[in-house]
Amino acid sequence: MNLSNYSPGVQKYIEIGDKIKQKQRHLIESRKKLKFDTIAVHGLYSIEEALENNQGAVIEPLYLSTSQAYRDADEMEAALAYLMPTWSYTRIANPTTYYLEWTLALLEGYQTGCDTSCVITSSGMSAITSAIDPFIVKQKSGEEKINIVATCQVYGGTFQLFTVRKMQERGVEIRWILHPDDMDEWKSKIDENTRLLYGEAPSNPQQSFFDIEEVAKIAHQFEIPLILDSTCATPALMRPIQYGADIVVHSTTKSLTTGGLAVGGAILSKKPITTKIKNDNPLFKENFAEYVKFLPYRDNGPAASPFNALMTLNDLRTLRLKMDFLSRNTMKVAEFLQSHPAVYQVDYLGLESHPLHKIAKKYMKLVDSDDGKGNPVNRYGHLMSFRIDGPPENARKVLNSFKIIWRATDLGRIKSLATIPAISTHQQQGEEARQMADIPPQLIRLCVGAEHYEDIIADLEQALSKI
Numbered sequence: 001m002n003l004s005n006y007s008p009g010v011q012k013y014i015e016i017g018d019k020i021k022q023k024q025r026h027l028i029e030s031r032k033k034l035k036f037d038t039i040a041v042h043g044l045y046s047i048e049e050a051l052e053n054n055q056g057a058v059i060e061p062l063y064l065s066t067s068q069a070y071r072d073a074d075e076m077e078a079a080l081a082y083l084m085p086t087w088s089y090t091r092i093a094n095p096t097t098y099y100l101e102w103t104l105a106l107l108e109g110y111q112t113g114c115d116t117s118c119v120i121t122s123s124g125m126s127a128i129t130s131a132i133d134p135f136i137v138k139q140k141s142g143e144e145k146i147n148i149v150a151t152c153q154v155y156g157g158t159f160q161l162f163t164v165r166k167m168q169e170r171g172v173e174i175r176w177i178l179h180p181d182d183m184d185e186w187k188s189k190i191d192e193n194t195r196l197l198y199g200e201a202p203s204n205p206q207q208s209f210f211d212i213e214e215v216a217k218i219a220h221q222f223e224i225p226l227i228l229d230s231t232c233a234t235p236a237l238m239r240p241i242q243y244g245a246d247i248v249v250h251s252t253t254k255s256l257t258t259g260g261l262a263v264g265g266a267i268l269s270k271k272p273i274t275t276k277i278k279n280d281n282p283l284f285k286e287n288f289a290e291y292v293k294f295l296p297y298r299d300n301g302p303a304a305s306p307f308n309a310l311m312t313l314n315d316l317r318t319l320r321l322k323m324d325f326l327s328r329n330t331m332k333v334a335e336f337l338q339s340h341p342a343v344y345q346v347d348y349l350g351l352e353s354h355p356l357h358k359i360a361k362k363y364m365k366l367v368d369s370d371d372g373k374g375n376p377v378n379r380y381g382h383l384m385s386f387r388i389d390g391p392p393e394n395a396r397k398v399l400n401s402f403k404i405i406w407r408a409t410d411l412g413r414i415k416s417l418a419t420i421p422a423i424s425t426h427q428q429q430g431e432e433a434r435q436m437a438d439i440p441p442q443l444i445r446l447c448v449g450a451e452h453y454e455d456i457i458a459d460l461e462q463a464l465s466k467i
């Protein structure tokens with residue numbers, strides 16, 4: 001960049017900006033040396049910053065202001081050319097959302113050996129849209145037929161986004177992977193027009209999983225990125241970037257905000273990502289999340305509310321402890337359901353009987369844990385599903401009989417919740433697609449909360465006795 005194009009007044013602000021950036025880099029490096037829990041509690045908010053800028057407030061301040069004022073025209077020019085750190089306007093950036101972005105970037109990058117960056121969005125769906133759109137752009141003037149290769153066992157909203165919004169409305173071909181543990185199937189579906197591989201692990205609700213490391217290798221052989229929805233795992237149980245994923249998306253609405261008071265999403269990327277897309281902006285490859293934030297995000301407008309960002313930030317400080325506790329609760333509940341005569345199948349990756357248990361075991365480990373012999377302990381999250389014997393009516397009867405477990409199409413909560421995906425989250429995709437994704441009407445999805453597990457089991461027991 002040629003700074004001599006700018007007046008001495010603007011240059012003065014660029015220099016001030018460089019000092020701020022240097023200080024920020026220093027803080028990031030020192031935070032990276034801390035443990036996961038410490039990063040989750042403090043993020044990038046420091047004592048020094050609190051005392052200098054925020055009246056000493058111990059908790060990150062909530063900036064609801066839509067915009068930032070500048071000292072003079074020179075500062076405005078330097079800031080809006082992104083030549084100094086600025087937030088400018090809440091659709092583009094905001095000091096409160098900044099704290100959440102950095103906390104997530106540090107947690108998702110924790111012990112991966114990679115530098116990461118993050119942009120948070122208004123919802124999980126807007127994070128997924130913002131993550132894939134930059135790859136499904138025309139490259140040549142010709143008639144190339146762009147395609148995406150994705151696991152078919154994905155969140156219902158993602159299935160709709162891909163099939164209706166992208167395939168039917170925009171002509172992007174979606175090639176579904178039916179058996180994500182079959183590497184030959186992945187290879188056979190990729191061609192020169194494949195722009196990205198997409199997967200969800202563990203998947204909602206079926207608890208599908210795949211060998212992330214192997215799939216990332218295949219993606220990189222074809223010079224394309226692997227994008228992974230890691231909502232159900234959270235960085236406390238898995239950090240896919242360590243295994244080669246290029247971009248991770250989250251619905252922060254779920255286990256990252258167990259309190260259930262904010263919808264939100266996040267895109268995390270490693271630096272650089274693998275892609276053969278030609279983009280004039282070097283950030284696209286070098287720092288994808290930042291590229292999204294500065295360009296398409298600014299133009300498309302999926303910005304998160306600072307209030308929601310603070311809710312999430314506040315909840316995720318104890319993420320590791322919660323995911324440990326919730327996972328242990330879920331294991332107890334899954335074991336109970338597995339031994340119940342009215343239940344013909346329990347899908348929980350933590351159960352040894354689950355066909356994908358071995359592969360999940362390789363990946364899902366509680367961060368900074370120790371089994372006493374120097375190995376991390378496996379934890380599998382708090383989402384599970386179970387299938388009730390007999391006609392679909394039985395599943396409805398069980399659902400209707402819950403007294404403590406809430407009937408709600410939600411997950412990741414501190415309170416236990418259950419739904420029948422075939423009539424809720426996965427209703428729109430139709431019978432055929434549900435069969436492909438193995439979601440029969442007998443399946444109840446249960447997300448186990450932080451109640452005492454004996455009370456949850458008692459509630460399930462009395463509900464199952466009704467059929």
Ligand SMILES: *Cc1c(COP(=O)(O)O)cnc(C)c1O
Nearest residue numbers: 123124125155204231251253264
């Ligand atoms: C809920 C969910 C989403 C969508 O997130 P929203 O915040 O509801 O937009 C995406 N992926 C998974 C796995 C989810 O559970």
